[in-house]
Amino acid sequence: xxxxxxxxxxxxLMLPFLGAAVAPILTKGLKHNAGWLLALIPAWNFxxxxxxxxxxxxxxxxxxxxxxxxxFNVNFxxxxxxxxxxxxxxISGIGTLIVLYSGGYLKGHAQQGRFFSFILxxxxxxxGLVVADNFLTLFVFWELTSITSFLLIGFDHAREAAxxxxxxxxxxxxxxxxxxxxxxxxxxxxxxxxxxxLLLMTGDAVxxxxxxxxxxLLVLGAAFTKSAQFPLHFWLPNAxxxxxxxxxxxxxxxxxxxxxxxLMRLNPxxxxxxxxxTVLPLFGGATLLVGTxxxxxxxxxxxxxxxxxxxSLGLLVMLTGFGTEQAIAAAVLYLIAHSMFKGALFMxxxxxxxxxxxxxxxxxxxxxxxxxxxxxxxxxxAASMGGLPPLFGFLAKEEIYAxxxxxxxxxxxxxxxxxxxxxxxxxxxxxxxxKPFIGKKIETPKNAHEGPVLLWLGxxxxxxxxxxxxxxxxxxxxxxxxxxxxAVSGNPVDIHITAVPHVSLPLLLxxxxxxxxxxxxxxxxxxxAAMASVLRTIGWGxxxxxxxxxxxxxxxxxxxxxxxxxxxxxxxxTATFTLTAAVLLVPMVLFGELPGLPQFPDLYFYEWTVxxxxxxxxxxxxxxxxxxxxxxxxxxxxxxxxxxxxxxxxPDLSFTQFMVETLSVVILALVMTRLRLSPADxxxxxxxxxxxxxxxxxxxxxxxxxxxxxxxxxxDTLTQFFNANSRVIAHGRNIVNVIIVDFRGLDTMGExxxxxxxxxxxxxxxxxRKPARIAPRRTREG
Amino acid sequence: MRTIIFRTVAPNxxxxxxxxxxxxxxxxxxxxxxxxxxxLIAASAFAIYGIACGVSxxxxxxxxxxxxxxGFGLLLAALSGVLSLFQGVPFLTGLWxxxxxxxxxxxxxxxxxxxxxxxxxxxxxxxxxxxxxxxxDYD
Numbered sequence: 053x054x055x056x057x058x059x060x061x062x063x064x065l066m067l068p069f070l071g072a073a074v075a076p077i078l079t080k081g082l083k084h085n086a087g088w089l090l091a092l093i094p095a096w097n098f099x100x101x102x103x104x105x106x107x108x109x110x111x112x113x114x115x116x117x118x119x120x121x122x123x124f125n126v127n128f129x130x131x132x133x134x135x136x137x138x139x140x141x142x143i144s145g146i147g148t149l150i151v152l153y154s155g156g157y158l159k160g161h162a163q164q165g166r167f168f169s170f171i172l173x174x175x176x177x178x179x180g181l182v183v184a185d186n187f188l189t190l191f192v193f194w195e196l197t198s199i200t201s202f203l204l205i206g207f208d209h210a211r212e213a214a215x216x217x218x219x220x221x222x223x224x225x226x227x228x229x230x231x232x233x234x235x236x237x238x239x240x241x242x243x244x245x246x247x248x249x250l251l252l253m254t255g256d257a258v259x260x261x262x263x264x265x266x267x268x269l270l271v272l273g274a275a276f277t278k279s280a281q282f283p284l285h286f287w288l289p290n291a292x293x294x295x296x297x298x299x300x301x302x303x304x305x306x307x308x309x310x311x312x313x314x315l316m317r318l319n320p321x322x323x324x325x326x327x328x329x330t331v332l333p334l335f336g337g338a339t340l341l342v343g344t345x346x347x348x349x350x351x352x353x354x355x356x357x358x359x360x361x362x363x364s365l366g367l368l369v370m371l372t373g374f375g376t377e378q379a380i381a382a383a384v385l386y387l388i389a390h391s392m393f394k395g396a397l398f399m400x401x402x403x404x405x406x407x408x409x410x411x412x413x414x415x416x417x418x419x420x421x422x423x424x425x426x427x428x429x430x431x432x433x434a435a436s437m438g439g440l441p442p443l444f445g446f447l448a449k450e451e452i453y454a455x456x457x458x459x460x461x462x463x464x465x466x467x468x469x470x471x472x473x474x475x476x477x478x479x480x481x482x483x484x485x486x487k488p489f490i491g492k493k494i495e496t497p498k499n500a501h502e503g504p505v506l507l508w509l510g511x512x513x514x515x516x517x518x519x520x521x522x523x524x525x526x527x528x529x530x531x532x533x534x535x536x537x538x539a540v541s542g543n544p545v546d547i548h549i550t551a552v553p554h555v556s557l558p559l560l561l562x563x564x565x566x567x568x569x570x571x572x573x574x575x576x577x578x579x580x581a582a583m584a585s586v587l588r589t590i591g592w593g594x595x596x597x598x599x600x601x602x603x604x605x606x607x608x609x610x611x612x613x614x615x616x617x618x619x620x621x622x623x624x625x626t627a628t629f630t631l632t633a634a635v636l637l638v639p640m641v642l643f644g645e646l647p648g649l650p651q652f653p654d655l656y657f658y659e660w661t662v663x664x665x666x667x668x669x670x671x672x673x674x675x676x677x678x679x680x681x682x683x684x685x686x687x688x689x690x691x692x693x694x695x696x697x698x699x700x701x702x703p704d705l706s707f708t709q710f711m712v713e714t715l716s717v718v719i720l721a722l723v724m725t726r727l728r729l730s731p732a733d734x735x736x737x738x739x740x741x742x743x744x745x746x747x748x749x750x751x752x753x754x755x756x757x758x759x760x761x762x763x764x765x766x767x768d769t770l771t772q773f774f775n776a777n778s779r780v781i782a783h784g785r786n787i788v789n790v791i792i793v794d795f796r797g798l799d800t801m802g803e804x805x806x807x808x809x810x811x812x813x814x815x816x817x818x819x820x821r822k823p824a825r826i827a828p829r830r831t832r833e834g
Numbered sequence: 835m836r837t838i839i840f841r842t843v844a845p846n847x848x849x850x851x852x853x854x855x856x857x858x859x860x861x862x863x864x865x866x867x868x869x870x871x872x873x874l875i876a877a878s879a880f881a882i883y884g885i886a887c888g889v890s891x892x893x894x895x896x897x898x899x900x901x902x903x904x905g906f907g908l909l910l911a912a913l914s915g916v917l918s919l920f921q922g923v924p925f926l927t928g929l930w931x932x933x934x935x936x937x938x939x940x941x942x943x944x945x946x947x948x949x950x951x952x953x954x955x956x957x958x959x960x961x962x963x964x965x966x967x968x969x970x971d972y973d
Contacts, residue, residue, distance in 0.1 A: 708871050788868070789862045789863055808901075
């Protein structure tokens with residue numbers, strides 16, 4: 053099964069993680085130039101995935117992998133069709149540029165090696181997510197993207213805002229991950245398939261299942277959190293706290309598209325239902341409008357882009373949920389276009405920030421002569437974003453309008469939403485791409501000039517590829533758009549749209565969009581002020597809501613802890629032992645399982661003597677005057693029991709019992725002196741009586757249970773097995789020891805781990821008291 | 835409790851007990867004994883030494899922190915299980931070899947290594963608790 057191509061694909065999936073392991077060392081030696089070397093990893097992956105394009109375009113998805121946990125049908129497997137292949141190419145392709153870009157952007161940063169490491173890990177997770185075939189592989193990689201993006205967003209961990217944004221992203225997307233797991237398990241149960249490739253062949257099984265709604269809601273929970281759909285969009289703009297290379301990568305081309313990927317992936321089996329085609333466009337449309345309106349409101353370049361990303365994700369979800377093949381084709385085109393132009397624009401924003409020291413759009417201007425390359429890349433990217441020919445974004449927008457102009461109230465409404473959203477995005481895109489460059493020069497904190505090649509390479513390549521993909525649309529459609537759209541819709545889809553404008557209704561709508569967009573662009577300052585006042589009037593937003601939920605949760609936890617964990621050892625002990633007694637006695641009484649009266653035992657006189665010692669020791673405990681006497685009496689009882697074990701032929705047991713008794717007496721005595729308890733027991737009589745009753749009930753419960761157990765006919769299969777096999781299989785005559793170290797070795801392993809952890813916990817508890825003596829001195833020091 | 839008699843006897847007693855605990859550990863596979871019980875014996879030996887002569891001589895004699903000994907024991911137990919993976923059999927399967935040492939066949943096995951791990955975990959954990967408790971009383 054392990055063919056050459058297969059092991060190469062596995063290598064491609066693992067390479068980013070290997071790169072992450074060596075990145076810090078490489079960076080220590082090569083400084084920022086390590087970026088050139090590390091970029092070879094995604095570049096190689098890109099070429100590797102590229103080699104599949106012809107096969108996949110010809111209609112043959114490629115699967116591979118190996119069994120992971122075969123008994124549960126869990127595999128590490130991958131599935132490359134048009135959808136996952138295009139995603140993999142975007143991730144590795146843009147990833148290459150991002151690694152180079154971070155080499156330049158974080159040049160001289162003390163933690164650059166760590167950054168490379170995080171971003172490569174994230175890339176590996178994302179790649180695994182999109183090519184995963186098995187449900188659990190998908191889930192593991194999905195969670196890995198959440199965790200690695202947490203690390204990336206919180207990279208600048210010294211700042212509180214970055215920490216908050218990182219935690220927020222982790223909480224929101226982590227919740228989505230749990231929802232995904234539940235959703236996948238539902239799908240697994242409904243169809244009996246645990247591979248996406250097989251799930252896609254089940255036809256209407258999911259749609260007709262009574263659990264469709266549950267699966268739908270759970271999948272939606274995953275997709276909407278990851279892809280930042282309104283009202284869960286707030287984590288995405290906050291995640292702009294991350295260094296710009298992260299924003300360019302996570303929030304344009306990869307992480308946030310994972311939700312869209314999930315919806316597209318499941319569209320053939322879950323789409324085309326009433327609820328799918330209502331809920332998705334509804335939330336997508338709302339997100340589109342909210343995102344664009346909030347984008348207009350911002351003055352920070354990165355935040356403007358972040359909100360347009362939210363809007364674009366809304367547009368994608370809306371189109372995916374619209375339900376026609378043409379809408380899906382439009383979504384696919386827009387997704388590809390968006391990955392390229394948004395990546396480029398983010399990098400441009402970072403470049404401006406890096407070279408001028410500010411990202412505030414009102415404090416930037418006239419940079420076109422200082423940064424001509426950046427300027428042209430920005431204009432190309434913005435033109436693609438605004439949907440101007442001859443760029444790829446134009447193709448996407450034409451297709452969107454062509455798909456939505458089908459008449460009827462619902463498509464009409466969506467069309468209006470799309471036009472509004474696109475127009476506002478046009479304005480925001482050109483605001484980012486033009487405002488800093490045109491007009492008269494404004495003084496910036498740093499003297500602006502063109503950045504180094506590592507920085508401008510990314511935006512330029514992405515801007516140019518947006519142009520190429522549009523100019524050679526026949527070629528790009530054949531290799532990417534059409535196979536991807538076919539995979540999403542489940543039927544073969546052929547995309548024909550070219551970069552040459554031709555007179556039609558969509559073109560007219562494009563012109564309307566552009567006209568509105570130019571109007572907003574011209575009056576951007578006024579629109580921003582208007583939005584700001586509207587937001588002030590509303591006051592509350594989901595971002596604040598998140599804080600309220602979290603602090604409410606903390607308060608709740610605090611109260612619950614106070615309620616159940618009072619911190620008094622007495623209460624804990626009483627509760628534990630009362631419950632033990634209840635668990636032992638109540639079922640026995642309820643189900644009539646009380647033991648019969650045992651027959652009078654026939655014992656030798658010395659056995660009677662030992663028994664008498666045990667009983668005397670036991671009775672001495674409650675009547676003892678001093679605590680030490682009580683402890684020792686308890687020890688006497690224990691030794692007597694150990695002696696009984698010995699007499700009755702259980703040397704191992706008695707041996708251990710002796711040692712345990714010795715050590716417990718020693719440790720109890722030590723604890724007593726340590727706690728500086730008074731020698732005598734000062735509990736009031738009533739309390740003593742209660743404690744005694746609880747203890748007696750516990751003892752009674754155990755005694756009765758043991759009696760009952762011995763009265764049940766003894767099943768000696770295990771005894772026979774061990775007798776027969778311990779010498780033969782495990783080479784040992786001491787059956788007890790053979791069971792401990794060999795037959796039940798795994799149990800023992802767990803037990804010794806428990807012993808060690810308990811030891812650590814006790815050690816920590818003992819040490820808690822120590823700083824109390826040192827504390828006053830420390831506080832004086834500072 | 836730090837009488838002159840106890841203080842004189844304790845080191846000898848401790849060394850004898852530790853020796854005995856190792857004996858008990860190694861015979862465990864065929865006779866009563868084993869890692870758990872051996873570990874308990876050794877731990878009580880160290881506890882006695884601590885009570886008699888104070889904690890710091892015990893810590894010096896042990897050289898490693900008892901918790902580190904316990905951690906090493908856990909690692910040893912886990913590694914003894916991992917060894918079987920290289921033979922293509924499930925985790926913790928016992929492997930046996932009988933090399934001749936000075937002409938005498940000596941049975942060496944992964945269960946034995948596992949048992950030594952158990953011994954070290956018990957010794958380390960219990961000793962560190964006992965020593966930590968004793969420390970306060972004598973310093």
